[in-house]
Amino acid sequence: MSDTIEPTAAEVVIIGAGPVGIFQIFELGLLGIHAHIIDSLIQVGGQCTELYPEKPIYDIPALPICGAQELIDRLLEQTKPFNATYHLGQEVTEVKPLTDGKLLVVTSTGTRLLAGAVVIAAGVGSFQPRRLALPGIEEFEGRSVHYRVKAAADFHGRDLVICGGGDSALDWTVALCEKARSLTLVHRRAEFRAAPATVARMRELVTAGRMQLVEGHAVAVQAEHAAGANKLTGLVLQTNDGKSTLQVAADQVLAFFGLHPKLGPIAEWGLELEKKALKVDTEKFQTSVPGIYAIGDINTYPGKKKLILSGFHEAALAAFAIQHHLYPEKRQFLQYTTTSPIMQKRLGVAGTDTP
Ligand SMILES: Cc1cc2nc3c(=O)[nH]c(=O)nc-3n(C[C@H](O)[C@H](O)[C@H](O)COP(=O)(O)OP(=O)(O)OC[C@H]3O[C@@H](n4cnc5c(N)ncnc54)[C@H](O)[C@@H]3O)c2cc1C
Numbered sequence: 314m315s316d317t318i319e320p321t322a323a324e325v326v327i328i329g330a331g332p333v334g335i336f337q338i339f340e341l342g343l344l345g346i347h348a349h350i351i352d353s354l355i356q357v358g359g360q361c362t363e364l365y366p367e368k369p370i371y372d373i374p375a376l377p378i379c380g381a382q383e384l385i386d387r388l389l390e391q392t393k394p395f396n397a398t399y400h401l402g403q404e405v406t407e408v409k410p411l412t413d414g415k416l417l418v419v420t421s422t423g424t425r426l427l428a429g430a431v432v433i434a435a436g437v438g439s440f441q442p443r444r445l446a447l448p449g450i451e452e453f454e455g456r457s458v459h460y461r462v463k464a465a466a467d468f469h470g471r472d473l474v475i476c477g478g479g480d481s482a483l484d485w486t487v488a489l490c491e492k493a494r495s496l497t498l499v500h501r502r503a504e505f506r507a508a509p510a511t512v513a514r515m516r517e518l519v520t521a522g523r524m525q526l527v528e529g530h531a532v533a534v535q536a537e538h539a540a541g542a543n544k545l546t547g548l549v550l551q552t553n554d555g556k557s558t559l560q561v562a563a564d565q566v567l568a569f570f571g572l573h574p575k576l577g578p579i580a581e582w583g584l585e586l587e588k589k590a591l592k593v594d595t596e597k598f599q600t601s602v603p604g605i606y607a608i609g610d611i612n613t614y615p616g617k618k619k620l621i622l623s624g625f626h627e628a629a630l631a632a633f634a635i636q637h638h639l640y641p642e643k644r645q646f647l648q649y650t651t652t653s654p655i656m657q658k659r660l661g662v663a664g665t666d667t668p
Contacts, residue, residue: 320425323349323398325635326418327432328405328579331359333609333624334434335388340632342395343656346639349426350397351418353404353439358385360610361621363440363572372622384621394661400424404439406578408605416604430635433591433600433607434624439577443570445476447534457545458566470494472562474548476531477569483507485567486524487514496524497561499550503528527561528553535560579611587613597634598627604638606631 325341327334330352338348356362361370361381369378379387403420408431410416418426442460444450450458462468462485473493475486478500484507486498498515505512519526527550535547548563576589585592585601590613593599598606608631609624617623633645650656657663 318423318425320417320427321349323347323418323426323428324639325349325430325432326351326416326426326428327397327434328408328418329359329434329436329609329611330354330357330399330401331434331436331609332361332384332388332621333436333628334359334432335385335392336625337432337434337608337628337631338392338395338397339388340628341635342392342397342659343650344632344636345655345659346632346636347395348397348432349400349428351400351403351405351420351424353402353421355402357389357399357401358382359436361385370621372620374622394659404577408433408582410602410604414604429604429639431605432628432631432635433579433605433611434609434628435576435579435607436610437574437576438579438611439575440572441575441577442568443573445531445566445568445570447531449534449536452543453534453536453545453566457564458568460568462567465489465492468493468565468567471565472547473497473565473567474499474531474561474563475567475569476500477571478502478505478507479569479571480507480511481569482567483511483515485569487511487518490515490518490524495562497527497563498524499527499529499531499548501528501530501553525561527559531566532558535563590617596630598631599634606635 324346325348327337327348327350330350334350341348362385366382368381370381370384371378373379403422403424405418405420407419408416416428416431418428468489469492471493472495474497475482476499490496518524529550529552531548532551533549536543537546545564547560550559591600591607591611593607593612593614595614598608600607608627610619648656
């Protein structure tokens with residue numbers, strides 16, 4: 314992507330749309346500061362949405378029990394009045410301090426923002442798909458081996474192998490079975506971690522002879538050389554009993570083994586790290602670079618606890634520090650949302666006072 318494109322001006326850029334990054338929108342918004350927020354995933358919610366959406370959380374103040382996805386939905390509702398700009402499905406690859414004190418933020422899809430301040434709320438890092446660990450797989454990744462579906466039509470009329478046993482693997486098996494030329498589902502275990510109705514539908518398709526199910530795992534790729542490139546033709550599978558291998562036709566493979574977090578590019582931005590976490594002070598939650606703050610699971614300081622509650626507190630204090638960083642001349646004073654007309658105006662609740 315050309316770096317001659319003028320970057321878009323942003324008051325604050327938040328990296329990471331987990332619970333803590335989303336709450337940062339709110340705390341900045343109360344102080345009249347607008348935020349852009351970026352996440353490498355195509356949906357917001359961080360660990361809550363990605364790892365445990367259905368699990369109940371019991372230690373959010375005033376919510377005795379709250380589902381993890383419900384918490385994210387509530388946070389989105391709470392931050393709505395502040396109209397943050399979302400950039401999803403793009404990883405922040407670069408954060409560069411400029412001589413005028415501004416920060417250039419660049420993403421993997423070419424978004425360029427010129428920020429007054431940056432808040433890193435990147436949790437345990439950006440989530441990356443677990444890859445199919447087979448010799449020589451790299452040359453087929455992105456062409457014939459995929460870790461997510463960009464366009465379902467790409468798999469129509471193809472010899473498709475789907476690996477995995479969770480919701481993504483089962484949902485796509487059922488969705489693509491009638492469209493693919495052949496479909497093989499490969500899973501290490503007899504049990505699936507997917508919606509029972511989808512598993513039942515998949516078993517019906519096996520019984521009807523529309524697809525095959527193999528309990529085992531892939532051990533090798535098969536390819537042929539054609540038109541100057543290697544073309545994937547099949548996978549060699551090892552069955553779970555360990556006694557037999559079989560070859561299945563495959564010109565397309567979808568592997569859904571879940572995601573794992575990776576600190577990724579953050580480690581290269583020249584910020585002081587301690588055990589893969591960003592060192593911050595406990596007054597401003599600023600990193601070793603002025604104007605770059607870090608909150609939530611990504612930071613470390615004496616006594617740090619990786620809890621959502623701690624991240625919320627950090628977001629509140631970081632917002633005041635950011636306001637001072639951006640507008641040092643502005644007098645700061647604490648206002649309550651219950652009584653502050655200006656905050657109520659920002660929240661869109663002005664004039665709804667009850668006696
Ligand atoms: C099973 C489980 C149960 C839990 N239960 C509780 C509980 O009961 N109570 C509690 O307080 N905590 C709990 N936690 C911990 C809690 O989920 C975390 O503390 C919380 O998610 C941290 O929020 P965060 O916003 O800092 O980071 P995350 O939720 O990790 O979100 C970070 C986001 O940043 C994005 N990101 C990272 N790097 C980049 C980049 N370079 N570019 C773009 N995006 C990037 C990631 O994709 C991710 O979406 C639990 C965790 C797990 C795994």
